[in-house]
Amino acid sequence: MKVAPYHSIDPTDPDVYHDHDNCPSGQQIPARNKRSGTNDYRRCQHCVQMG
Template identity: 40%
Template sequence: MAKVPPFHSNKPNAKNVYHDNDKCTEGNNIERQYLAPGTGGRPRCEHCNRLA
């Protein structure tokens, strides 16, 4: 696992989760203009959990 600083999407209707793994396809699909740093008080992405 390649852990990265937590980030999430601030796009309306996006999943309410944060990501912290650079191998997470869901996190990698977030469009650059919607990337936000930190967890945003959200739970960790299930895909990131499985990659841990």
């Protein structure tokens, strides 16, 4: 489902933010690297496709 924007602080991850908790890419972010907000990144393509 749709959630507040979040992103990864891991520099090896793509510079995107997610806004679905079931995004396959967003789900790979470990809790320690997960932060709320967009960080001025563009939106993840998976999340775009989910609406």
